[in-house]
Amino acid sequence: MQNESSKQSLGRLPQNMNSCSLTDEERETYAWQMDVRDFGETGQQKLKRASVLISRVGGLGSVVAYELAAAGIGRLILAHAGNVQPSDLNRQLLMTHDGIGKPRIDSAVRRLKELNPRLEIVSIPENISAGNADRIIAMSDCIVDAAPMFQERLAMNDAAEKQGKPVIEAAMYELEASLTVIHPPRTQRFRDLVPDVPQGWQRRFPVFGAVSGTVGCMAAMEVIKLVAEFGDPLLNRMVRIDLRSMRFDTIRLL
Template structure:
């Protein structure tokens, strides 16, 4: 977990003044955010919106990972994009939009999908990961790397009007493979998406990451938050921690408190 060694500039003090007024937050928590590096995979409707709120909160460095070009049917939910960017690599537009929104943070854009070859290097450079990938192959790679390197992960996923959120702390909570030992199959482009649904889940995912980094409130540990947004119904379900999980079984926690990843479709 990042230690508060970063010094806030006068501009940053002004920018974040309102959140530093929160009980239990203050300057030290803001400095923790500035010192942190967050990895966001799958920067689309979910990951892009989550990255926006991490930038708004003052997370000092964002590593944005997403391959592929923007399509016009992405525009109902990918709020960092613009119509004139259709056909171009979306992750560079996300970088451009976030840099204009908050010039006081560092933003790295990686125009690649998550692979077995690049994931370890990405996770090792981050303090926390948000999993917003669009398939289980990428999710599993990130989950395993976060467990391997002792990095917390916020796992967020959505399907139609439903959302799911899980915070993974290696050695302390169940990991994604504990919940889904057998991977569900779906057509990544074959389900309906309402932008406000992905935005709602993205805000909650960003909030989980901010809470963990800043030491604010009570993170969602060992529980799966499910949402039926068509009915505005939310429920917390205890997640099973499999002692024989091939990914996290027998893993011991590193440090006092680590940080989470997201189960998300973009």
């Protein structure tokens, strides 16, 4: 059964469905996923006309971006500063060895375009901050938070709340990961969970790419469900994953 709350429209998508009709090539490319129950060609059109912001395309965000590019999302807005470093390459799957020392965002765009040349990409070589969050979030319908610093997550959620846009909150640490959807007033605010920067969180965290990739795929699925309006997004629920023991728990957020 689908939650009523999950059926609410994102409300900011273009209304002209004709402009998002599928080409024959797109129908061929997405034929297998259009067989998914409750998705179909209408769902594919909704993906095509959606703009999704991904805050950082590192270990987690790169997998979200790749899955959404594969699924036929219309436009990705990618925000990530800095150049590729050797230590990125254990997990940041849009970066390659020959990109070391070059802007991460350039590697990300190149890899995504190789997969889906129809994809529109807005590349922003900045990380989200209180200073740019309003401007960047205004370009999107839906946001994926994959930033490694709570300062960025707080700034982005504050701006997204003001603009009424849903945020898929995905995070990992060591062999653990968590995933939820924040969309006040349908859900709690992110600041209800994290009022301020928690003590002890450090920029460098233990990580296998397979862990960030696991939760990245799940976050991409949450985007697809929200945009195409099917299934039950993780509203007021958080999935906690422990890949050390292969335990998946769903926690109700009051």
